[in-house]
Amino acid sequence: MTVKARTFLTAVLVATAPSTVLAGGDNGFGYAAPQPIGILSTYDLVRDAFASTTALYLALNGDLAREGLAVRLAVTTDSYSYDYRWLPGDVDGDAWAVDGMLGYRWVRGDVTSAIFVGAEHQDHDLSPKDPFNPVRGSETGFKVLVEFTKLPTPHSPLYTDLTASYSTAFDTYHVDGRLGWAFGQFVVGPEVWFMGDEADDAQRVGGFLMTDLPPLLFKNFSSQLTLSVGYQFSDNDNGPSTFGAQGIYGAARFNTKIAWDWR
Numbered sequence: 107m108t109v110k111a112r113t114f115l116t117a118v119l120v121a122t123a124p125s126t127v128l129a130g131g132d133n134g135f136g137y138a139a140p141q142p143i144g145i146l147s148t149y150d151l152v153r154d155a156f157a158s159t160t161a162l163y164l165a166l167n168g169d170l171a172r173e174g175l176a177v178r179l180a181v182t183t184d185s186y187s188y189d190y191r192w193l194p195g196d197v198d199g200d201a202w203a204v205d206g207m208l209g210y211r212w213v214r215g216d217v218t219s220a221i222f223v224g225a226e227h228q229d230h231d232l233s234p235k236d237p238f239n240p241v242r243g244s245e246t247g248f249k250v251l252v253e254f255t256k257l258p259t260p261h262s263p264l265y266t267d268l269t270a271s272y273s274t275a276f277d278t279y280h281v282d283g284r285l286g287w288a289f290g291q292f293v294v295g296p297e298v299w300f301m302g303d304e305a306d307d308a309q310r311v312g313g314f315l316m317t318d319l320p321p322l323l324f325k326n327f328s329s330q331l332t333l334s335v336g337y338q339f340s341d342n343d344n345g346p347s348t349f350g351a352q353g354i355y356g357a358a359r360f361n362t363k364i365a366w367d368w369r
Contacts, residue, residue, distance in 0.1 A: 139326065139365040140169035147360045152338050155186035155350025170363065171213060178207045178222050178251070186348050190236065197236050201348060203228040205249050205273070216262070219254045226273045230348070239346040240276070240304040247274030258288035265293045265316070278303040284314055284332075292317050297334060306347035310355055312336015319360075326365040333358055 144163035150156065159182040167174035184201040207224030226249040230242050251271040258265045265286035272279045279302050286295030292315060299310035316332040334357040340347060 141165070141171050141363045141365050142168050143364040143366070144170050145360075145362040145364070147362075148357065149359075150355070150357045152350035152355035153353040154188060155184065155348070157182065157184040157186075165211075170211070173211060173213050176209055176211050176220070176222075178205075178209060178224070180205050184348055186350055188345060188347055188351070190234070191238065191345065197239070197346075198233050199230055199348065200233075201228065201230045203275075207249060207251060209251070216257045216259050217255070218257075220252070222251045222253075224249055226275050226278075228273075228275045228278070230276075236346065241346065241348055245275040247276075249273040249275070258286075258293060263288035265295065276303045276305075282310075286314065286316065297336065299338075301349050303348060306340060306342040306345065306349060308341065308347070308349040309339045310336050311339075312355065327362060328365070329360050329362040331358070331360055 142165050144165075146159075146161045146163070148157075148159045150158070159180060161178060161180035163170060164177045164179075165172070165174060166176060170176065180203075182201075182203040184199070184203075186199045186201070187196045188199075190197050203226060205224060205226035207222035209220050209222030211218065211220040225246060227244065227246045229244045232239060232242050236242065249271065251269070254266070254268045256264065256266045265284070265288060267284040267286075268282075270279075270281045279300070281300040282297065284295060284297040286293040294315050295313065297310075297312050297314045299308075299312075301308045301310075312335055314332055314334040316330060319329040319331050321327050334355075336355055338350065338352055338355045340349065340352045
């Protein structure tokens with residue numbers, strides 16, 4: 107990770123963390139029953155790379171719509187390829203990562219923020235082996251993640267969303283932010299991403315559309331779908347990178363809350 111990337115990520119974490127004390131209240135899905143479980147699934151496609159992440163949120167107070175402690179467990183898979191620098195052909199990479207974190211969530215009406223700390227394990231398998239790629243094999247490290255979301259309301263159609271994380275495993279960071287405006291059942295606006303590790307740094311500029319999905323199987327399940335498209339820039343295009351090459355990207359994100367009155 108470059109000095110510029112370190113400086114940027116530090117600034118995001120420092121600027122976002124204090125906002126958690128400003129960010130309890132109605133849940134964003136209109137359920138009166140407690141919501142102890144949340145599932146965030148993301149699918150990401152760009153040239154030479156496809157990644158997916160599923161994160162489980164569990165409220166220790168029994169309701170994600172109320173302020174309190176929460177556990178976050180996540181699994182990520184990543185398939186990517188890049189040009190082999192010394193021989194013709196490509197290097198194919200298969201990676202997976204798991205992390206477990208404990209955090210605290212603040213809820214103030216339409217504003218939710220959180221900070222989580224814990225550990226992450228990453229594994230990268232390269233074929234053929236590339237001894238010059240610093241992101242190879244396995245590493246376990248400390249991880250911190252900050253989240254901030256403001257949902258639109260009838261009185262304020264503005265939507266903002268910011269997530270920033272850093273892991274000492276391969277010096278990995280990820281920041282994505284969205285600023286949108288609600289038009290009826292849809293929220294649209296621009297987005298930016300910043301990602302990096304010991305091998306590469308990548309940036310994205312694009313747009314997103316978000317909407318609520320109706321319950322498909324169970325009444326107590328409700329989801330928001332976010333579709334994104336834009337352009338990715340890579341500091342090491344076609345070189346060693348877990349984030350894919352420069353070009354158009356697309357992403358889909360499902361944010362599901364499960365209402366369950368266990369009392």
